[in-house]
Amino acid sequence: MAPQYAPSLRSRLPLVAFLLETLFLLLFVFWVKIEKQEYRRSESEPFVHSYADFQDVHVMIFMGFGFLATFLVRYGLSGSGFNVLLAAMAVQWAVLMNGFLLPQHRHHRGQIHISMKSVIEAELSTASALIAIGAVHGKTNPVQLLLMSLVEVTGFVVNQWILRTLLHADALYSIMLLHIFGSLFGVMVSWVLHREGIKPHHEKEKTDRKTGLFAMFGTLFMWMFWPSFNSALLSSRWERALRLTVIYGTYLSLAVSVVVAMSVSMLTSSKGKMNMVHVQSSALSAGVAIGVAMTAVSEPWVAMVIGFCASLLSGLGFRYMKNHMLFAFECHDTCGVLNVHTIPGILGWFAHLCLRLASMEGTVAVQFAVYHICVLLITLCVCLVMGVATGIVLKWSIWRPQQDRKCFDDQAFWEFPNLVTKK
Amino acid sequence: MAPQYAPSLRSRLPLVAFLLETLFLLLFVFWVKIEKQEYRRSESEPFVHSYADFQDVHVMIFMGFGFLATFLVRYGLSGSGFNVLLAAMAVQWAVLMNGFLLPQHRHHRGQIHISMKSVIEAELSTASALIAIGAVHGKTNPVQLLLMSLVEVTGFVVNQWILRTLLHADALYSIMLLHIFGSLFGVMVSWVLHREGIKPHHEKEKTDRKTGLFAMFGTLFMWMFWPSFNSALLSSRWERALRLTVIYGTYLSLAVSVVVAMSVSMLTSSKGKMNMVHVQSSALSAGVAIGVAMTAVSEPWVAMVIGFCASLLSGLGFRYMKNHMLFAFECHDTCGVLNVHTIPGILGWFAHLCLRLASMEGTVAVQFAVYHICVLLITLCVCLVMGVATGIVLKWSIWRPQQDRKCFDDQAFWEFPNLVTKK
């Protein structure tokens, strides 16, 4: 193959995808059943409930994440197309992994039963993989992305299993660390896979008005349905009051977040102009922070203050830290997941700790603080170690990564019929 | 700053936004609580119900209105971006204003309680502000838009309070005047802010195929979810039969509306071609007309006839009245809100009157007619006076409006990274 073309994946992607899909199919044949009891056990309402929640999360995963990644001017097809491929694989794998490792997904005779709750949890695990992918978009090929997302889902479920086994952490608590886990995993992979050739600035890594609007689309779908994302797992009867608080809190904090994101973006620009990518990303940071803190938030204004701070930090991070990360640490972060997910996630974790401690005393408070810190430390260890390991494996040239010049470019992977048919 | 650039808003927008947001936050701290009783009082179903309704309205406000305003070829980022900013601020302000002025939002000890119903009403008030914004899009900067939308929400809620206090009008009745109130408010502001420089035709005020598709997007989201928009407040048990009638009526009248909009657009064009902007706008006018008339409509065919007439008037208005308004009255109406909201709104109001009178006799009929006319006249007075006053305040040069040449242009407010990084 002449050096001006990106390496063909014809012998790689179909092979890997067919092998994995066949494996998944076999595992589904022997292990997975549909939970027929669902309708009988839980009366009709909770089901309608969960199906609507499931769809909101579904839209965020497949539409939201996909179109968020279309902001690069030449990477729209890959950004949205690969997202669907990875998410479709990761969801299947997450159903299996959750079933194998976490007892709440297994039923008598050891089989995995699919229910709305298990599918929502699988999609939330997939979300953590898609966040990780955000850090390496444009610099990896779909084979690498596919392996990375499956390893990330494995790591995320293993982390849940560790937290449950060692610390008796409940599912909701550990799932909501998905933002921190996914983003740091992705940043680690991106750090290991660093390419000198995309520094200081890759000529194709830019945005224009039309791709900004496509990304606006993804952003809005994420932004609008985030209350459902945060509250989707709160479906049992005794969690309803909390569910309500989470919905209103997420909604109001996201409203504050948009205002702060635009103001910060304009204030930190020398010409007083807003940056579409920064605004879109920072506007979502409130959802992340509230997602981690939510079980401790009881008043709308607390949620709004958390949203305010998350958006402020995220906005400043985009202006001042993103380039610093690239030059000082050689870590390129395509979608800025560090600023959208890691920092607001840590902020939310911290807010959670403070809010809980405020209502506790003496030994109980110390116990909770230690427990809360251990949960974060274990999660950080797992995601950092697995991220680095995954990066090292993906660096292997057997995966045929594209050349530096072909980064952030759809033409490495997609046919363009109009170019082909031009005489 | 050199005259070729639009004036920087760095010292204006962040200041205004941060001040207002801090004020809102303080008011939320002291006044707003989440209504914990919601789940207990109303059994599960009505809640699921309202949450789904809320989301449909939510999608219309943030996605629908935002992408409707992307039809201008160089104003897409502003059209959709500012929409989110304004709506996020206006929703918070509407929750507060509704709570302060309207007793149904206040509970014991005078606090404002957030519930699905209060959030939906806040978003409907926001809708009236976004309609007003439609008239001045592209000719104002975000500081002006922000102030205008907050004043509009204030005026809208004050109008509700006046109607309730003077005429004992119920909430549903006065809220559905949102189309008339918002559009006339916006047209008044646009009339006061008239710029000679954008007449006869501004070179940047045009559309192309791609922006037409983005606008199609917003149009379709409005169009598809309008039945929920009209029926969202009909959630109590005894309003269900009406709710059903409204849903089917809105649905069918919108279907008729699309057919009429396309036919009129083709019939009134000398070359027999349709105009995308006219078609998209007129197709929505049936929803407006039905929204105002809905409580009096009991048969599907009545709704369809109202939709037919609304779309016909709106389509003719776009062809023959829009330019006339500009030249004869010096009133430029970017999104044609006069033809989409005012005229169909008045038509709906008139249909409401006729349908009610048809089932009444003697004194009752006269009483109702007087009452109905008074409601409209008061609303017109409030919105016209407040619109003119707002326009005069916004004309002040302290808000740093852009030059005529920078109208309808994203570059006045947004960074374009691809231009920056080009050598």
Place this chain on the structure above:
Amino acid sequence: MAPQYAPSLRSRLPLVAFLLETLFLLLFVFWVKIEKQEYRRSESEPFVHSYADFQDVHVMIFMGFGFLATFLVRYGLSGSGFNVLLAAMAVQWAVLMNGFLLPQHRHHRGQIHISMKSVIEAELSTASALIAIGAVHGKTNPVQLLLMSLVEVTGFVVNQWILRTLLHADALYSIMLLHIFGSLFGVMVSWVLHREGIKPHHEKEKTDRKTGLFAMFGTLFMWMFWPSFNSALLSSRWERALRLTVIYGTYLSLAVSVVVAMSVSMLTSSKGKMNMVHVQSSALSAGVAIGVAMTAVSEPWVAMVIGFCASLLSGLGFRYMKNHMLFAFECHDTCGVLNVHTIPGILGWFAHLCLRLASMEGTVAVQFAVYHICVLLITLCVCLVMGVATGIVLKWSIWRPQQDRKCFDDQAFWEFPNLVTKK
């Protein structure tokens, strides 16, 4: 009119549309009532249920089908705009036709009552018309499309009536043949209307990155809401367990389908690159196959295997059969409905037969096989005959079809204000 312009439809489309719309209105006046009992009879939950289902189907019909047809680089406005026009007319007609021919839509005194179920069935009938339209997009004008979609809906409902009268087939069973009926109807029309001028390849029949993203949009909306599309009619209490199976089965088979579609597209490309249009189309084929087979599928893995095969056949069909159809049979299929709907539909029908036979014995099995084959044969006869007849009628030059050069081009039907106002 000079020959370089497409023939003006000013004297055709408005006339046809107004006449038909007036006819529909009159039929609605005399025949259609809203079913006021709906809320009382069925308790609240099933209604919320159906309204949510209705909206999902609604989004697929108006947003999904519309944006699927925006992939052609110069046909976006027509693809999405005509879709709304046709669907809005077809839905009204389907409500009437269903009411006239099928007894489950009629009530005492012979009137047609609108309910969520009847509206959903009308939208499913409309779906079959929109599938047919997919085969002729770009080569016909809106008058032809309008007549064709109304005839298609008529044929589809008549076929249901024949199946019910002759074979006592239930509604669900015959509705799910919509994919096979619609696609073959469309292919027949396209075959009769064949134009030599668009062979071997029309210069405007191509796609680019931006239109690929718009089409991605439509694809994703179809893909995400397909579980609701397949399960929308399963709303009664005793169909709930099946409903659950259909939702999970459709969801999982679509996930498998995406993976297979991308792999096949890359594997069959000489340069190892994926084709966006092929991937988008094939990814949806699993939903079609499952839709036809669904009542016989009881395990998730069976659904996944059907999805795997459907996507494989569809992907191969796009690469190897589409051009063959054009050259050998002179049948041009714009959206490839033969590969997306016909082949997966037949596959689903076959899977249905095999799965049912596996659980039957002796005479019962033979009876079922004969019945099942008869259903397909009758449907094929009706759609092939009506398709050819419709094609012959539409070939009449009174409908003023555009010239070959104006195929796949918005400019034949839409004003472009930016071109008009350029000096």
